Amino acid sequence: MKSFAGKTLRWGWRESVIELTLDHEPANEIGTAMLAELEQFVAACGALAPETSVCIISSARKSVFSAGADLRELYRGAAPLPEKERLAGVRNFLERIHAVLNALDAAPFVTIAAVHGVCFGGGLELALVCDIIIADKMARFAFPELRLGLIPGFGGIPRLKRDVGNAFVRDLLLTGRTINATRAHTVGLVAQLAGEGEALRIARSTATQIIKFDAVTCAAAKKFIKPVPHDELRREIDLFCELFARPAVMAALKKFVEDSGPMPYLPRS
């Protein structure tokens, strides 16, 4: 399927480049609807791969690439269930999102994340599967999961470790703080900085350069440079599920969901 317009995202293929655009109110949260459409996208990528050199992932939402997992949906879905079913549901979701992200990580074409605004949690994990992250100067990155008594569950730690130094990973994870694009560029998370609003344009320009090269060679080089850390990813799912079983997590999610203030993305005291 060369083009698709769904409820949470859309894509289009043109001249060797697929552009995936996230567009789900309010902040491209990754819940069951987006997961289902990402699964469709991955299936389409499989069919389009022989004629694709680059995939660009960007967001149509103002001020945000993706704020991460849909915590409201997670809480509302999990809260009424008995513990065993709740944990099974979480594990099932994680297995599915990991399958999607692993497929994108290992895609036989170059992937570019064009990031603006908020790129937190699962949103950062989506960007991290890409080969190149281009971020505009207003982008901010964070792994805020510890605020909920969790760790990143979509593969964030193994993939961030793949790209940057462990000291930086520890700072980001253990403080839950947000960092700006300039810092992200300095540490090597972001490959190229863009002016405000220019990330997608620069991603397209970068794609124009990449499509000049032999696609088979690009795929081989990418596989060599960027192995998928399958063992660690599996261990991350297990650890996430272990932590999710703790009552403090549901309590933290409840607090997040019930906070009707306008500041859901800021760190709480």
Add this chain to the structure above:
Amino acid sequence: MRTLEQTTQEVLDLAAKHFQLPAGSLAPADDFFKKLGIDSLQTLEMLSRIENHFGIELPDYEVQGISDFRTLAERIQSRL
């Protein structure tokens, strides 16, 4: 090196420009959430502008509980 007064004024100017308010319409003691009516996404944008302007990193936990421009300027000053 900037004085605290200079830093405070630059923060006020940045905020006024970003939120398209007349220059001089914001005061150091103003509560920026109440005065500007901003949400968390806008707050994070402002944080990026401040960090880019001053060439610093300002971890979110350093600004937790702060709501006025003067105290924000003090936190910025400590990173210069």
